[in-house]
Amino acid sequence: MASVRVALLGCGAVGTEVARALAAGSALLEELSQRAGAPVELVGVAVRDLAAPRHPEVDRELLTTDAAGLVRRADVVVELVGGLEPARTLLLEAMAAGASVVTGNKLLLAHSGPELEAAALAAGVEVHYEAAVAGAIPIIRPLRDSLAGDRVQRVLGIVNGTTNYVLDQMDASGADLDGAVARAQELGYAEADPTADVEGHDAAAKAALLARLAFHTPVPLSAVHREGIAGVTADDVAAAREAGLVVKLLATCERAPGGVSVRVHPALVPRSHPLAGVRGAFNAVFVEAEAAGELMFYGRGAGGRPTSSAVLGDLVTAARHRVDGVPPRSAAPTTRMPVLPVGEARTRYQVRLRVADRPGVLAAVAQVFAARGVSIETVRQTPAGGRGAAALAVTTHTAREADLAGCVGDLTGLGSVESVTSVLRVEGS
Amino acid sequence: MASVRVALLGCGAVGTEVARALAAGSALLEELSQRAGAPVELVGVAVRDLAAPRHPEVDRELLTTDAAGLVRRADVVVELVGGLEPARTLLLEAMAAGASVVTGNKLLLAHSGPELEAAALAAGVEVHYEAAVAGAIPIIRPLRDSLAGDRVQRVLGIVNGTTNYVLDQMDASGADLDGAVARAQELGYAEADPTADVEGHDAAAKAALLARLAFHTPVPLSAVHREGIAGVTADDVAAAREAGLVVKLLATCERAPGGVSVRVHPALVPRSHPLAGVRGAFNAVFVEAEAAGELMFYGRGAGGRPTSSAVLGDLVTAARHRVDGVPPRSAAPTTRMPVLPVGEARTRYQVRLRVADRPGVLAAVAQVFAARGVSIETVRQTPAGGRGAAALAVTTHTAREADLAGCVGDLTGLGSVESVTSVLRVEGS
Numbered sequence: 001m002a003s004v005r006v007a008l009l010g011c012g013a014v015g016t017e018v019a020r021a022l023a024a025g026s027a028l029l030e031e032l033s034q035r036a037g038a039p040v041e042l043v044g045v046a047v048r049d050l051a052a053p054r055h056p057e058v059d060r061e062l063l064t065t066d067a068a069g070l071v072r073r074a075d076v077v078v079e080l081v082g083g084l085e086p087a088r089t090l091l092l093e094a095m096a097a098g099a100s101v102v103t104g105n106k107l108l109l110a111h112s113g114p115e116l117e118a119a120a121l122a123a124g125v126e127v128h129y130e131a132a133v134a135g136a137i138p139i140i141r142p143l144r145d146s147l148a149g150d151r152v153q154r155v156l157g158i159v160n161g162t163t164n165y166v167l168d169q170m171d172a173s174g175a176d177l178d179g180a181v182a183r184a185q186e187l188g189y190a191e192a193d194p195t196a197d198v199e200g201h202d203a204a205a206k207a208a209l210l211a212r213l214a215f216h217t218p219v220p221l222s223a224v225h226r227e228g229i230a231g232v233t234a235d236d237v238a239a240a241r242e243a244g245l246v247v248k249l250l251a252t253c254e255r256a257p258g259g260v261s262v263r264v265h266p267a268l269v270p271r272s273h274p275l276a277g278v279r280g281a282f283n284a285v286f287v288e289a290e291a292a293g294e295l296m297f298y299g300r301g302a303g304g305r306p307t308s309s310a311v312l313g314d315l316v317t318a319a320r321h322r323v324d325g326v327p328p329r330s331a332a333p334t335t336r337m338p339v340l341p342v343g344e345a346r347t348r349y350q351v352r353l354r355v356a357d358r359p360g361v362l363a364a365v366a367q368v369f370a371a372r373g374v375s376i377e378t379v380r381q382t383p384a385g386g387r388g389a390a391a392l393a394v395t396t397h398t399a400r401e402a403d404l405a406g407c408v409g410d411l412t413g414l415g416s417v418e419s420v421t422s423v424l425r426v427e428g429s
Numbered sequence: 430m431a432s433v434r435v436a437l438l439g440c441g442a443v444g445t446e447v448a449r450a451l452a453a454g455s456a457l458l459e460e461l462s463q464r465a466g467a468p469v470e471l472v473g474v475a476v477r478d479l480a481a482p483r484h485p486e487v488d489r490e491l492l493t494t495d496a497a498g499l500v501r502r503a504d505v506v507v508e509l510v511g512g513l514e515p516a517r518t519l520l521l522e523a524m525a526a527g528a529s530v531v532t533g534n535k536l537l538l539a540h541s542g543p544e545l546e547a548a549a550l551a552a553g554v555e556v557h558y559e560a561a562v563a564g565a566i567p568i569i570r571p572l573r574d575s576l577a578g579d580r581v582q583r584v585l586g587i588v589n590g591t592t593n594y595v596l597d598q599m600d601a602s603g604a605d606l607d608g609a610v611a612r613a614q615e616l617g618y619a620e621a622d623p624t625a626d627v628e629g630h631d632a633a634a635k636a637a638l639l640a641r642l643a644f645h646t647p648v649p650l651s652a653v654h655r656e657g658i659a660g661v662t663a664d665d666v667a668a669a670r671e672a673g674l675v676v677k678l679l680a681t682c683e684r685a686p687g688g689v690s691v692r693v694h695p696a697l698v699p700r701s702h703p704l705a706g707v708r709g710a711f712n713a714v715f716v717e718a719e720a721a722g723e724l725m726f727y728g729r730g731a732g733g734r735p736t737s738s739a740v741l742g743d744l745v746t747a748a749r750h751r752v753d754g755v756p757p758r759s760a761a762p763t764t765r766m767p768v769l770p771v772g773e774a775r776t777r778y779q780v781r782l783r784v785a786d787r788p789g790v791l792a793a794v795a796q797v798f799a800a801r802g803v804s805i806e807t808v809r810q811t812p813a814g815g816r817g818a819a820a821l822a823v824t825t826h827t828a829r830e831a832d833l834a835g836c837v838g839d840l841t842g843l844g845s846v847e848s849v850t851s852v853l854r855v856e857g858s
Binding site for chain 1: 450457461463464559565566569574575577579580645703706718719723724727729735737740741742743745746749753754755756758
């Protein structure tokens with residue numbers, strides 16, 4: 001049987017693992033070929049620098065700097081270059097030349113997913129991207145196919161391993177953000193420039209993909225509300241711990257009256273929630289569906305080896321579909337729901353305040369919430385380091401974000417409130 | 430576009446939920462039809478008793494006792510009758526008549542899976558069975574497709590909600606087995622005759638399916654070693670708790686030298702392991718793969734509503750594949766590995782003994798293990814309620830089951846050993 005020719009674009013951490021798995025004579029390659037139904041053959045690896053050091057199992061004979069030429073010689077193109085260009089152009093060229101594509105490029109998918117999928121359909125080929133969300137964790141097929149007979153209500157994802165490691169460090173050791181980021185950098189969990197992770201850009205791209213799959217509706221990246229963890233203090237983490245909560249950076253996608261809400265922000269999660277136990281650089285996606293109830297998918301969200309598992313799984317599927325002559329199908333969303341502005345989101349909140357410790361202050365604070373129609377669930381008052389001040393932690397019932405923001409504005413203007421120490425959403429309860 | 434005609438066999442807890450979802454005018458039906466690419470239409474529901482009480486949303490006009498006639502009028506047949514016959518014959522007839530089938534019948538699949546899959550391929554139709562393992566949890570597609578580019582090393586599954594509820598009750602309340610089973614029956618988590626669950630038959634059928642998917646090899650049900658929880662005592666559970674462990678009924682599927690080991694038995698799991706946190710009637714499947722590392726899939730393993738989610742997901746896939754003209758592919762295993770006898774399994778063990786409390790006893794016990802080449806990891810000796818006796822808990826390093834069984838035999842014959850209180854495997858560490 002004719003072999004399935006694979007072109008690999010990029011030979012970084014993930015690409016190296018894919019190239020090793022597909023090296024001639026690898027035992028795994030034999031198994032993949034059996035599962036694909038035809039011999040799988042790596043025909044080339046496009047790199048920028050032919051002379052750069054490579055893992056010894058990467059066959060240097062396969063290296064080329066001519067990515068555009070390589071994609072025209074392939075049945076399946078695996079893109080692990082990252083970034084928008086030249087990845088986008090190379091994939092469009094590959095598909096136009098008749099190749100199916102596998103990519104782990106969440107940024108490209110969040111920006112140009114519909115364009116790539118339309119191009120695939122037009123060319124009669126497929127686009128696969130399991131590696132783009134939550135690394136090794138199978139989440140694309142479960143959301144798109146396994147749950148296609150259900151109605152997903154909410155997805156809560158810990159989809160960025162770097163920030164989960166950082167927040168977990170802060171929780172476990174009491175470190176502040178800078179210290180935990182530095183530790184993550186030492187261990188290789190954070191990049192030298194951690195902005196994309198810390199500011200939530202990476203998680204936002206994944207949130208857009210998750211929401212699109214969960215709700216079968218288009219979700220442009222620009223519609224995803226994004227807040228990173230830069231503002232999370234050691235004090236926030238300690239206060240959460242005392243209250244039986246833990247701070248996590250969550251990608252939240254949920255149905256709401258009139259549309260869907262898609263947002264990334266730090267949130268307080270009860271320690272009894274399955275997401276609270278997701279430690280270190282692990283990822284997890286918690287799904288609430290109407291019939292299925294609560295589901296969770298847990299595993300490694302990054303790293304060359306784990307991510308290669310997702311890439312190679314997609315490669316086997318793409319190869320098998322070519323061998324079997326499976327007709328490509330439209331991946332276009334089957335419905336169209338508005339993505340709501342964050343002000344319309346509804347969740348619970350914890351507002352921490354530093355107030356004057358004198359009679360009537362609590363009543364004044366409570367009145368601010370009442371006036372905006374925000375219902376208080378719990379209040380905890382503790383002394384706040386002398387000078388006649390007290391710390392208040394107010395947890396609300398579910399409220400509209402815009403109303404809560406109004407409360408925070410009003411509180412700031414209240415004479416008896418020294419400062420609003422923090423405002424965090426509470427999810428998963 | 431022509432509609433996809435669906436026949437439902439069986440209208441129990443799961444069937445009722447499927448019938449409600451597919452009821453004419455249901456909002457979910459409209460969504461499912463969009464995702465399938467054609468209108469999905471329920472054309473009949475085969476039942477044994479036309480006069481039995483039904484949920485008001487089940488259209489009585491659709492009820493029929495003529496299952497054999499019904500399957501010939503359908504494009505997709507959903508089998509929720511359970512048991513071997515007439516389910517097997519009905520599905521074979523349905524496929525011969527050109528229908529794809531969706532089933533949640535783990536017993537039938539474990540017995541006749543290869544026959545059904547061969548019949549499907551011959552007829553050019555498909556068999557789907559996501560609901561057969563772990564209810565609502567998407568596990569079939571992840572193992573079969575998402576992990577097809579990886580090499581699964583081990584699957585540890587909590588796949589029977591009844592026994593997990595019972596063991597969790599024993600752990601949380603100190604109840605004995607009978608008390609916990611009675612409580613599970615009161616709450617509807619256990620059947621009036623709980624044998625299939627308690628004795629591990631249900632879990633064994635699921636283990637056979639999981640192992641087949643994980644290792645791409647045939648696994649006959651008869652090759653699955655099975656022990657239920659009938660022998661688990663309140664004392665076992667309490668001793669586990671003291672040692673930082675919890676007793677779970679696990680379906681274990683693992684690669685071993687020379688083949689695969691597939692077994693169901695109670696096991697001790699460290700409380701720090703993700704499976705230890707699976708409470709009540711929830712299910713979870715923990716997967717260790719060479720590249721992906723550790724993964725876990727968690728959710729509701731039973732119940733009409735959750736299981737209907739898996740059934741309806743399969744229905745959408747089956748319908749879409751018909752609409753798209755996707756050619757059926759062989760589901761036959763791509764490799765053939767021996768299923769090893771349980772004596773060849775290798776794991777850790779905890780052996781609890783009641784011994785005479787006098788000098789030299791510990792040395793004699795240790796010598797028994799040493800003579801069989803079983804390495805001891807920890808020993809804990811505690812007084813055992815007077816009369817000059819002591820309780821010993823010996824935890825071993827990984828050992829061959831046959832060697833451990835030899836040790837237990839030798840210990841029983843040792844004069845200073847009053848009794849071997851329990852022998853439990855330790856998994857997940």
